[in-house]
Amino acid sequence: MTQILLIAIVVMIFIVIFQISKASEYVSVLKGEEKARKQNNKINAFLLISFLILGIVGCWWCNELYYGKTLFPQGAASEMGEKIDLMLYITIGVTGVVFFITQILLFWFAFKYQERDDRKAYYFPHNTKLELLWTTVPAIFLTVLVVFGLKYWFKMTGEAPKNSVVIEVTGHQFGWEFRYPGPDKILGKKNYKLTKGANSLGVDFNDPASLDDMHVPATVHIPVGRPVKFVINAQDVIHDVGLPHFRMKMDAVPGIPTTLWFTPLYTTEDMKIRTGNPNFVYELSCDQMCGKGHFSMRGVIIVESEEQYRAYLATLEPQYWTVFPDKKPKPVNAAPSTDTTGTSKNKSPLAAIMPQVK
Amino acid sequence: MSNIATIQEADVHGAHETHHEHHHHETFISKYVFSQDHKMIARQFLITGMIWAIIGGLFSVLFRLQLGYPNSTFPWLEDLLGQWAKGGKLQPEFYYALVTMHGTILVFFVLTAGLSGTFANFLIPLQIGARDMASPMLNMLSYWFFFLASIIMFSSLFVQTGPASGGWTIYPPLSALGDASSGSKIGMDLWLVSMAMFIVSSLLGGLNYISTILNMRTKGMSMTRLPLTIWALFFTAVLGVLSFPVLLSGAILLLFDRNLGTSFFLSDIVVNGKILPNEGGSAILFQHLFWFLGHPEVYIILLPAMGMSSEILSVNSRKPIFGYMAMVGSLFAIAILAFLVWAHHMFVTGLNPLLGAFFVLLTLLIAVPSAIKVFNWLTTLWRANIRFTPAMLFAIGFVSFFISGGLTGIFLGNSALDIHLHDTYFVVAHFHIVMGVASFMGMFAGVYHWFPKMYGRFLNNTLAYIHFWITIVGAYLIFWPMHYEGLAGMPRRYYDFSMWESFKMFTGLNEFISFVSMIVFAAQLLFVFNFFYSIFKGRKVTTQNPWGANTLEWTTPIRPGHGNWPGEIPEVHRGAYDYGKDGREFIPQTEPVGEHESHH
Numbered sequence: 001m002t003q004i005l006l007i008a009i010v011v012m013i014f015i016v017i018f019q020i021s022k023a024s025e026y027v028s029v030l031k032g033e034e035k036a037r038k039q040n041n042k043i044n045a046f047l048l049i050s051f052l053i054l055g056i057v058g059c060w061w062c063n064e065l066y067y068g069k070t071l072f073p074q075g076a077a078s079e080m081g082e083k084i085d086l087m088l089y090i091t092i093g094v095t096g097v098v099f100f101i102t103q104i105l106l107f108w109f110a111f112k113y114q115e116r117d118d119r120k121a122y123y124f125p126h127n128t129k130l131e132l133l134w135t136t137v138p139a140i141f142l143t144v145l146v147v148f149g150l151k152y153w154f155k156m157t158g159e160a161p162k163n164s165v166v167i168e169v170t171g172h173q174f175g176w177e178f179r180y181p182g183p184d185k186i187l188g189k190k191n192y193k194l195t196k197g198a199n200s201l202g203v204d205f206n207d208p209a210s211l212d213d214m215h216v217p218a219t220v221h222i223p224v225g226r227p228v229k230f231v232i233n234a235q236d237v238i239h240d241v242g243l244p245h246f247r248m249k250m251d252a253v254p255g256i257p258t259t260l261w262f263t264p265l266y267t268t269e270d271m272k273i274r275t276g277n278p279n280f281v282y283e284l285s286c287d288q289m290c291g292k293g294h295f296s297m298r299g300v301i302i303v304e305s306e307e308q309y310r311a312y313l314a315t316l317e318p319q320y321w322t323v324f325p326d327k328k329p330k331p332v333n334a335a336p337s338t339d340t341t342g343t344s345k346n347k348s349p350l351a352a353i354m355p356q357v358k
Numbered sequence: 359m360s361n362i363a364t365i366q367e368a369d370v371h372g373a374h375e376t377h378h379e380h381h382h383h384e385t386f387i388s389k390y391v392f393s394q395d396h397k398m399i400a401r402q403f404l405i406t407g408m409i410w411a412i413i414g415g416l417f418s419v420l421f422r423l424q425l426g427y428p429n430s431t432f433p434w435l436e437d438l439l440g441q442w443a444k445g446g447k448l449q450p451e452f453y454y455a456l457v458t459m460h461g462t463i464l465v466f467f468v469l470t471a472g473l474s475g476t477f478a479n480f481l482i483p484l485q486i487g488a489r490d491m492a493s494p495m496l497n498m499l500s501y502w503f504f505f506l507a508s509i510i511m512f513s514s515l516f517v518q519t520g521p522a523s524g525g526w527t528i529y530p531p532l533s534a535l536g537d538a539s540s541g542s543k544i545g546m547d548l549w550l551v552s553m554a555m556f557i558v559s560s561l562l563g564g565l566n567y568i569s570t571i572l573n574m575r576t577k578g579m580s581m582t583r584l585p586l587t588i589w590a591l592f593f594t595a596v597l598g599v600l601s602f603p604v605l606l607s608g609a610i611l612l613l614f615d616r617n618l619g620t621s622f623f624l625s626d627i628v629v630n631g632k633i634l635p636n637e638g639g640s641a642i643l644f645q646h647l648f649w650f651l652g653h654p655e656v657y658i659i660l661l662p663a664m665g666m667s668s669e670i671l672s673v674n675s676r677k678p679i680f681g682y683m684a685m686v687g688s689l690f691a692i693a694i695l696a697f698l699v700w701a702h703h704m705f706v707t708g709l710n711p712l713l714g715a716f717f718v719l720l721t722l723l724i725a726v727p728s729a730i731k732v733f734n735w736l737t738t739l740w741r742a743n744i745r746f747t748p749a750m751l752f753a754i755g756f757v758s759f760f761i762s763g764g765l766t767g768i769f770l771g772n773s774a775l776d777i778h779l780h781d782t783y784f785v786v787a788h789f790h791i792v793m794g795v796a797s798f799m800g801m802f803a804g805v806y807h808w809f810p811k812m813y814g815r816f817l818n819n820t821l822a823y824i825h826f827w828i829t830i831v832g833a834y835l836i837f838w839p840m841h842y843e844g845l846a847g848m849p850r851r852y853y854d855f856s857m858w859e860s861f862k863m864f865t866g867l868n869e870f871i872s873f874v875s876m877i878v879f880a881a882q883l884l885f886v887f888n889f890f891y892s893i894f895k896g897r898k899v900t901t902q903n904p905w906g907a908n909t910l911e912w913t914t915p916i917r918p919g920h921g922n923w924p925g926e927i928p929e930v931h932r933g934a935y936d937y938g939k940d941g942r943e944f945i946p947q948t949e950p951v952g953e954h955e956s957h958h
Contacts, residue, residue: 003434010880017884021820025897028819037745040819044746047827048754055834066842069863081778088775088845095765102732102761109739110754113675114746121676121938122741130737131684131730138729142722142768149772150715156774157711173538173629192626193633202628236629237532238641240706240781244847244860247778251707253641254531255625258708283860287706287781287849289525291532291539292450295852 038115045114052107056100071244074275077282077303078262080156081247087148094141156248160229160261165222168231169284170201171239171252174293176284177201178220182212182318187231195235198323202235205320215319219300220284222264223309229261239297240288245271251288264303271303392502394494395920399501400480401812404805406501406508407472408886414463417456419879424448426872428854428865442520450853454523455541457851459515461526462549466556467511469659469797471504474560474598477662477804478567478591480812484911485585485934487576487927490920492569496562503559507552514548522549525851527652530623530644534615537630547616550609557602557609564602567595576910578930582686583947585909585934586679589686590665593693594658601654601697608647615639642707649700657696659793661689663800664731664760667753669934670803671735673907674750675742676943678935680734688727695724705773706780714773721771728764732757743938747905748822752803755830756796762834763792766841781851784844787837795833802829802885809889810904814917815896821888825881832878836871843867908946909934 028036067073076082113119160166168179168187179201181187188203188210195202203210222228232241234252241260242249250260272280284299304312321328393399420439423432424447431446442452479497483490491497514521523541524533528549536543571584571592584592614620615636623644624636672679679685701709701717735757744750766788769775779785802825809817848861855861855868903912910930914922928948936945940956 014880014884014887017821017824018887021818021824021888024820025818040823041744041746044751044823045744048746048751051830058834059838062839062842066839066867070842070845071847072845084774084778087772088769088778091769091772091775095768099761099765102736103758105736106739106754106757106761109736109742110744110746113739113742113744115743119743120941121743123678123938123940124680124737124741125678125935126681126684131681131734134733135726135730139726142725145768145772146719146722149718149774152774153715153718154711156777157714192628195628195633236627237535237538238529242781242847242849244778244782249706249777249780253708254627255637256640256642256708277859279859281859283858285847285849285858285860289454289529289532289851292454292523292853294454295450295854296857298857 041115045111048107049111052104052111055103074271076245076247077266077271078246078248078264080152080262081245082265083152084247087152090148091145094145160259161227164227164229164261166229166231167220167222168201168233169220169241169252169299170233170235171241171286171290171297172235173237173291174286174297175218176220176241176297176299177215177217179203179319180214180216180313180316181209182214184209184212188213190233192235199319201233201319203319203323205323211320212318213320214313214316215322216316218298219302221302221304221309221312223306224264224267224270224303226306227261227263229259232258232260237290238288239286239290242285242287243282243301244285245282249287267303267305268301269304392498394490394498396479396483396491396494396497397812397918397920397922399497400476402501403471403475403479403504404812406505407468407476408889410463410467410472410508411882412886414460414468415879415882417460417463419876420448421453421456421460422872422875424453424853426869428856451523451540452520453853454525454539454851455520455545458523458525458528458541459511459521462511462522464794465526465655465659466553467504467508469793469801470560470598470655471556473659473662473797473801474567474591474594475501475504475563477587477666477801477808478563478595480808481587481911482567482570482591483574484811484914484918484922485588485909486571486574486579487910487930488570488574489922489927491566492574493566497566500559500562500566503555503562507555507559510548510552510555514545514552517544517548519543519545521545527645527648528612529648530612530615530641531627531629534612534623535627535629535634536616537632542616547613550613550616553609554606557606560598560602564595564599567591568599571595576927576930579910579947582683583930583933585665586668586682586685586689587662587665589689590661590668593689594661597654597658597661597693597696601651601658604647605651608644608651611647612644642704645704645707646700649703650697652703653700654696656789656793657692659797660760660800661692662804663756663797664689666804666807667756667800668735669909670749670753670807671738671757672935672937673807673905674745674747674753675738676745676906676937677738677742678937678939680737680740681730682933682935684730685734688730691727692724695720695727699724699771702771702773702776705776718771718773722768724771725764725768728760732761732764747806748817748819748826749803749807751823751826752799752806755826756799756803758830759791759796759799759833762838763788763790763796767792778847779844781849782844782846783840783848783850786850787840787844790840791833791837795837799830802826805889807905808911809892809896810899810916811911811914811918813893813896814899815892816899816904817892817896818888821884825885825888828881828884829878832874832881835874836878839867839871903946906944908936908944910947913946913948 076085166181170177186209189207190202191204192202194204232250232252234254239252241252246262248260248262250258268282272278282301284301286294286297433446435443436446442449519540522545523539532538533542533546571588611622615622615624621636621639623641624639627634668679668685699717699721702721705714770779770788806817806822843864899916902916913928930947931950932947934947939945
């Protein structure tokens with residue numbers, strides 16, 4: 001019933017608008033077309049200048065409402081991210097000035113130079129000096145922005161520092177999996193043809209380096225203050241590791257591993273305080289359209305202190321044991337979660353996070 | 359030259375048309391369906407484009423319903439879409455199908471075919487002084503290939519597994535694997551075949567436009583006297599002819615990967631528990647092929663709008679366009695650079711950083727010719743005597759949106775910033791403003807300006823003004839706040855944000871945007887209604903040159919027949935922008951240069 005009413009109202013509005021428009025055409029014939037045209041001209045000129053003023057107020061208002069919801073008031077959560085934010089502010093500053101000047105000129109000229117009987121348009125077909133001016137000034141500003149941008153670009157995309165924590169991230173429809181390299185700090189080889197059952201990443205366990213690797217789904221723990229390098233894979237289609245708080249992003253492409261690195265500055269607990277949001281959590285969003293569950297492809301990153309991180313790693317078992325339960329050491333020494341001194345034939349997972357010496 | 363023969367032949371034809379205008383029923387098919395008259399073909403493109411625009415626009419309203427009201431159900435949606443909206447809630451698969459089709463339809467079928475197809479066909483012969491296109495036959499085929507592409511694309515909406523749903527960019531492996539998405543089943547094949555037909559159409563059209571502009575200008579119409587519309591349409595056609603074939607090759611390779619077991623884009627894939635044998639392909643290769651078209655495509659959409667807005671701004675300012683040669687030069691620069699920036703869509707694919715750096719440089723270089731154009735438009739308005747026809751308002755709107763959307767391009771073109779903003783709502787806001795809304799503004803400006811030439815009647819002014827004001831205000835209300843969502847990292851192409859701690863605070867804003875989008879869509883229906891109503895009932899045009907413009911199309915009869923000029927084609931003696939010169943309001947291109955006329 002309400003739907004029919006709604007449709008009826010919409011149709012009514014259409015009819016009213018149409019009738020008014022039709023009537024205005026007759027009125028303009030009665031009044032004289034030239035006179036009606038001039039009146040329309042004045043109305044539209046007034047509307048254009050009003051639009052400018054309301055638009056500027058609107059920009060300010062929108063900023064009041066939503067600036068606080070962007071990630072910028074809370075600051076970037078990575079070292080590089082802080083520089084990116086600075087660069088963003090500079091770009092907003094430069095483009096903002098250009099935006100307001102050009103938009104104000106556009107609508108103000110439109111209003112000021114609306115048709116008047118006593119005015120003739122000024123014949124002004126070109127002026128080389130002016131044209132050179134607005135070729136070179138933008139070029140100079142852009143050069144500055146490019147230099148700024150490329151400096152950071154090379155830093156961000158360059159080699160990760162040697163002391164980075166390396167973690168493998170794998171995307172698939174529709175979730176994330178992570179693999180820690182274990183005490184040997186080397187991620188074991190993979191072969192996608194081995195993907196089966198518990199070996200969901202296709203790890204090649206003939207490679208000794210893979211025996212101590214640890215596999216966790218959906219949630220990854222990383223230490224604060226140390227560079228973290230993600231080695232990124234995808235199993236089926238292209239995904240994307242989006243880390244908005246760290247201002248980082250990298251595609252996950254089947255068959256072509258990619259990497260990204262960043263240095264987290266604040267633990268998850270710190271961020272709860274900084275944002276005033278007790279539910280705060282670092283989220284990993286899939287940012288490349290990957291199918292019907294794209295919007296639900298959520299990962300969680302827990303940034304914690306070095307000690308908490310070590311304690312967490314100590315609770316993990318090598319994936320080798322999960323895939324081949326019979327290889328798991330017998331109960332005597334099979335409690336790596338409680339016994340972190342490492343009595344299994346694999347080195348203790350603890351070694352993975354021993355202070356790394358360069 | 360064989361021109362004479364063409365003229366005579368066309369003359370006869372033209373006379374035939376004017377004499378027998380009232381009893382053409384025996385030639386209905388040749389006049390309205392398989393017409394070779396460029397003006398009729400233009401109208402065919404325009405009306406087909408409008409139908410697509412309504413469908414594409416409606417799709418956006420439907421998926422905005424889901425985004426704006428994620429917790430509501432709409433029983434009528436199930437009546438409308440059947441299994442796509444089970445229980446009155448749009449299903450994710452079909453949400454993505456609608457998003458994909460919205461993009462495909464608007465980018466290709468509306469803003470490429472509907473825009474270039476309409477105005478290149480309509481304006482090129484009329485403004486350069488030609489009887490018709492270089493090859494009217496190919497021109498007709500161009501429309502019918504477009505029609506065929508339309509039919510195939512439309513039919514893909516009705517297959518059981520749904521139309522393509524991997525985004526308009528159809529990145530493989532998602533688009534290559536039926537196992538990865540139901541939209542990548544038969545719907546994707548139809549998409550690719552439709553696009554192949556579309557590309558054929560665009561090539562036939564483009565070659566025709568280029569050869570017509572280069573060879574068939576009337577006496578005195580040197581290249582430097584061409585109206586800016588023609589220059590813009592010329593560069594548009596060049597871009598299309600050089601870049602669309604690359605997409606065609608990509609589409610064909612993708613068809614092979616899908617159906618013949620090749621591995622151009624596939625490697626190391628496990629999908630749905632199935633281990634695929636494909637090895638050695640590169641998913642990124644497709645993106646290079648796609649964006650080699652995809653980026654020029656942005657300018658294929660934008661340049662015609664730039665050209666028409668330049669023309670309309672000058673005519674209604676009663677002033678010459680400021681810096682004609684700089685305007686042509688900047689179009690040329692944009693056209694060249696359009697080919698050299700494609701990888702800026704791929705900054706986060708793991709591209710070699712050094713290569714990325716070159717693309718940053720070249721991308722930001724585009725801002726220079728763009729800035730020249732903006733300042734020249736502004737200077738055109740300075741000390742003008744402006745008539746706010748609906749076309750003029752839309753042209754001003756075009757400049758406004760071009761500025762707004764162009765400036766955010768400086769953020770996205772700078773790779774270090776792009777990393778954060780890539781694939782967020784910031785990008786959605788950017789490209790909708792700069793190539794969506796701005797191009798639509800230019801297109802509407804063109805329709806309002808040349809409608810009298812197309813149909814011999816005026817559109818209703820009041821409806822036009824209402825249409826303009828709702829559109830410009832609404833479009834800013836929709837897209838401006840999206841920048842903020844993007845700055846917060848909110849990803850595009852999400853069906854629902856409610857599970858995301860980082861993004862769910864924008865629920866209220868999303869609802870507002872969806873609400874405004876419905877109003878703006880309704881305003882477009884006003885335009886559609888105005889358009890069709892005015893074809894039959896609009897106020898009649900009584901003067902040959904209602905806008906007081908200089909260009910040649912206004913020297914034809916009010917409703918030109920096939921062949922355009924009943925007599926000889928007029929000779930051209932000057933550029934198209936002698937407005938306000940020597941105290942005269944306008945001097946048509948056909949008027950010889952006076953002895954005492956000042957030189958500039």
